[in-house]
Amino acid sequence: MLTVLAFVRDELLLFAAVGLLAGGLDDLCVDLIYIVRRLWRRIAIYSRFPKMTTEGLPPVGSIGPVAVFVPAWDESAVIGQMVRGCMKAWGGEDVHLFIGVYPNDKPTIAAIAQALSEGWSDHVTVVINGRPGPTTKADALNCCWRAMLRWEKDEKRRMRAVVLHDAEDVVHPDSIRLIGWLAERFSLVQLPVLPLVASGSRWISGHYCDEFAEAHGKALLVREALGASMPSAGVGCGFSRSVMGEVARRRDGSPFDESSLTEDYELGLRISEMGGRGILVRMRDARGALIATQEYFPDTLSAAVKQKARWTVGIALAGWDRLGWSGGLGETWMRLRDRRATLAAIVLLAAYAGMLLTAGLWMIEGLALISLPPLPPALTFLLGLNAALLVWRLSVRACFVWEAYGPAEALRSVPRTFVANIVQMLAARRALIIYLRHLRGEKLVWDKTAHRFPDQATVA
Known part of the structure; x- marks a missing residue:
């Protein structure tokens, strides 16, 4: 029996080691491209020209009009504060908000009305969906798009961006x-997204800080350098009005795909397929702070699993069918990285199972004073190589978290990797169930999570 368990241990660890090695080398290549790009820009560009800040932008109010779409289903707890925040931040700008709501969501509509009673109502259009909610986020965005077209016709002005x-x-x-x-x-x-650190959820909510710090500090910059498509994060992102009009024309008047759970991600890839160019902009304001969008992400395990399962369905599973593998080598590589979440969860599950089985066998050896077959030399080598790549990976992530959040969060990012892995494995399981049901004909709906708005003192 123990010999059989040792064989199972070896097979699990071998499968995990090969999978982790492939992922580790993949991440290492991205790291090296980023380092080369950063050194080249420092030597060839920033040695001759200073980095641009917002002091070099046109004056406040001179850019516009700009449309802002805000889909809102069951958002009475946050939408009023969000509108007030926009009033304060963009009070002098030529901007107009289109907030998509539902007729069966009276609390959200009332919260918006209360905020607008304090001013700025000329800058906001409340777009009531013709169908009760929830439908999909893309449906709410398409309603905002049609409302914007009516606004342009009435005002005889064309938006500059969406x-x-x-x-x-x-x-x-x-x-x-x-x-x-x-x-x-x-x-x-695309502007960077900086998740806010929830003091009561340093581990669940905090792992989003680690992932976005690295993704919007490195990964998207590498995509840009490779000429691959720039996926939209769905927040803090803007689109050329003319390009959005062309997307709508190709989609019978609706630029957002209502059958998708990740319509924002897909839109970025569709635009690239049309020949459009995307860019991630990391610019500092006059105070030296990064121009970014901040928000709280899920702070409980169930909410995080729910959200990441939605992302996995839209990007890794349904996205494979819907978007295919068009583009050159760089594009194919980036799409493969986007879609590896489910396979990565299986590899992680095998790795943790192999580790637990190894620990159990060690305990049995020690207590029973018996000797079991050792790990094969080739497997030992693979595990050592993976250990070295893991140290590199954790160090690189900690560096990006340090830059975004400081040394304390950088140190937490190391053990938080384990939390992120648990969330990923649970999310992959949920995503597979949702996707299989979808293949049997079940309609995808807006599977959103509850939100909260930060106190002003929390915002950097």
């Missing part, structure tokens, strides 16, 4: 000017 935000977002005062200014040169402009 910006997406969620109801819980904390916006930066300079973001509208920056996106609007760049929208004439780029089809998609």
Whole structure:
């Protein structure tokens, strides 16, 4: 029996080691490209030209009009504060909010009305969906799009850009000017997303800080360097009005795909397939702070699993069917990285099972004073190589977290990797169940999580 368990241990560890090695080398290649790109820009560009800040942007109010779409289903707890935050941040800008709501969501409508009673009502259009909610986020966004077209016709003005935000977002005062200014040169402009650190959920909510710090500090920059598509994060991102009009024309008037759970991600890839160019912009304001969108992410295990399962269905599972593998080598590589979540969860499960089985066999050896077959030399080598890559991976992530959040969160990012792995494995299981039901004909709906808005003192 123990010999059989030792054989199972070896097979689990071998499968996990090969999978982890492939993922580790993949991440290492991205790291090396980022390092080379950063050194080249420092030597060839920033040695001759200073980094641009918002002091070089046109004056407040000179860029516009810019449309902001905010889909809102069951958001009464946050939407009023979000609107007030926009009033404060963008009070002098030529901007107009289109907030998509539902007729059966009276609390959200009332919260918006209360906020608008304090002013700024000329800058907001409440778009009531013709169907009761929830439908899909893309459906709410398409309603906002049609309302924007009516606004353009009535006002005899054409929007310069379309910006997406969620109801819980904390916006930066300079973001509208920056996106609007760049929208004439780029089809998609993505600003960094900086999750807020929830003091009561350093581990669950905190792992989003680690992932976004690395993704929006490195991974998207590498995609840009490779000429691959720039996926939209769905918040803090703007699209050229002309490009959105072309997408709508190709989709019978609705630019957002209502059958998708990740319509924002897909839109970025569709725009790239049309020849449009996306860019991630990491610019500092006059105070030296990064121009970014801030928000709280899920702070409980169930909510995090629910959200990441939705992302996995839309990107890794349904996205494979819907978007295929078009593009060159760089694009194919990035899409493969996007879609590896489910396979990565299986590899992680095998790795943890192999580790637990190894620990159990060691205990049996020690207590029973028996000798079991050792690990094969080749497997030992693979495990050592993976250990070295893991140390590198954790160090790289900690560096990006340090830059975004400081040394304390950088140290927490190391053990938080284990939490992120648990969330990923549970989310992959939920995603597979949702996707299999979808294949049997079950309709995908807006499977959203509850949101909360931060106190002003919490915002950087």
